[in-house]
Amino acid sequence: MSTPTLPSTAGSPPLSGPPPGRAPSARPPLRRQRRVVLGGVCAALAEHLGLRVGTVRFLAIVATLLGGGGALLYLWLWALVPLRDAGGEAAGVRRSVPVAALLVGVAGAATLSVLVALRGGDDADVTRALAAVALLSGGAVAWSLGFDRGDTSRSARSSTVVRLASCAVLVVAGAVVLTARPSAVNAVLAVGVLLVAAGVLAAPRVVTLWTELMGERAARVREEQRAEIAAHLHDSVLQTLALIQNRAGASSEVARIARAQERELRDWLFERDVPVANDLAAEIRAIAAAIELDWPATLEVVAVGASVPGAAPVLAATREAMLNAARHAGGDVSVYVESSAAGVDVFVRDRGPGVDLGALPGDRLGIRESIVGRMARAGGSATVRPGAGGAGTEVHLRLPAGAER
Structure with missing residues (x-):
């Protein structure tokens, strides 16, 4: 009986499908880096979508200019997208752009433009200009007290410089408006700007006092909770351990274990665990x-x-x-x-x-x-x-x- 000959598979095309042992590619998680230009949103989107960072930044700028949607999306992602794990690096964020200093610079440029317009006889909108200067200066101080505190590339001295520069810009803006167009309305605006400047100077102290107040309140709440737990444990667990020791005898193994547990619990309750x-x-x-x-x-x-x-x-x-x-x-x-x-x-x-x-x-x-x-x-x-x-x-x-x- 003859054996049938199988057809040769040499030269035949390989079967379709992914190569064995190769896992399908997956997108990297959407995480912001810790070394960023502003917020790290564009870099995170580019890495997640597999695009170039420059392309994503260009699209964000275009969307912002067309209606402000790009800025809103940027802020939304900034608030929701988490940071990467610090790993061996510092836990803070390093920004290459000094945002607070830029805001102060823009406020100074706005003040200078108002001064030039008023000196040239242009009918400038003083109220809006002062509002813009106040918002920019206040935003600079808020940024230095908030985001820059966690920025490892910013020192405590930079916050002081930003605060003094913002105060100087506000004082100059109020003086410019009051001297260029003296009127009752402008006097009120100038006084308002000076009050904002005073608030800028007092902001760090207010923040410090608020932080200390919240810390004291949290400590008081923890102490009250600890006292309640201590009273409950003293009335239940410690009494039970003492009863076990009295019934078992001082020389028994059970009494020694109960005594050790009682000592540890008392040390924890009365904070004697810190030598x-x-x-x-x-x-x-x-x-x-x-x-x-x-x-x-x-x-x-x-x-x-x-x-x-x-x-x-x-x-x-x-x-x-x-x-x-x-x-x-x-x-x-x-x-x-x-x-x-x-x-x-x-x-x-x-x-x-x-x-x-x-x-x-x-x-x-x-x-x-x-x-x-x-x-x-x-x-x-x-x-x-x-x-x-x-x-x-x-x-x-x-x-x-x-x-x-």
């Missing part, structure tokens, strides 16, 4: 929180007096005393820190079996060197004695004001 730089009480609280995570003990730190810088000898000796109390006594350990002009006193009390320094072997240097010896070398003192009623141990650390810190 004070070089503060003795804050550093002792941090040490106590770390010890509670490793040993079955509850350390309650109470600090009174003014905030004092953390002294390295006191911190090290206090840490050793708290660690010994948590390791050998467990349960509840109280730490009392009192700071005054005379010095710093720290009391660490536990409810354990107590300790007899005379009965300790000679090679046990934890209390002798880490607590008593360290405080003596720093110019302070440390005493270890039985607690109230002979139960437990009390360690008293004393560092005078003139000692080493």
Whole structure:
């Protein structure tokens, strides 16, 4: 039986369709660049539509001259089209055209043209001319206070220069109109222009006061919300955590976890989560929180007096005393820190079996060197004695004001 011969496909045209592995082209997203001439709208449209930037700008100018539609479309897209992600660059916008300075220049040119027209005897429309100068000058100041604040290529000095130049243009315009055509109407217009100039000078201060007022209002609202949340959490969550600790016992794992959560929540509610730089009480609280995570003990730190810088000898000796109390006594350990002009006193009390320094072997240097010896070398003192009623141990650390810190 003969096998049929398949027709050869050599030289046949390829099948229609896109080449394998090649994704269809897509338009780039409509995003404005951060380095722009004015607003970046024409460049964004050109990139999105695949056209040349010059062509899009020409069409925008023609549409503006034919009826103003181009300007309206430009402003609409400027307000709605988002900016590109900053990436590694600065988050602001860099404009190559100083818009505020251009507006001041146009206002100055309008003032000069009015002066030339009035000197030449032309019947110029003074009211419209002054209105145009006032709008241009006010627009320049508004632009410098608004858009130029986010422009990384503009300095704070440029805003001051624009404001002073706008004020000068307004004063000159009012003086020109008042001297060229003295009348009651022109006097009123000149006074109005001077008032606008005064507003231009006062605009930055008004903006600053308004910003501060809004910031204070927002801070007050946040503080009220925080107080409401704190009251609610104190009445519910903190009470529950305290009940868990009392029922479980101070030495249990459940009590330690509940104690850690209570401490974190209290720090957040009362804004103690932001540590004070070089503060003795804050550093002792941090040490106590770390010890509670490793040993079955509850350390309650109470600090009174003014905030004092953390002294390295006191911190090290206090840490050793708290660690010994948590390791050998467990349960509840109280730490009392009192700071005054005379010095710093720290009391660490536990409810354990107590300790007899005379009965300790000679090679046990934890209390002798880490607590008593360290405080003596720093110019302070440390005493270890039985607690109230002979139960437990009390360690008293004393560092005078003139000692080493």
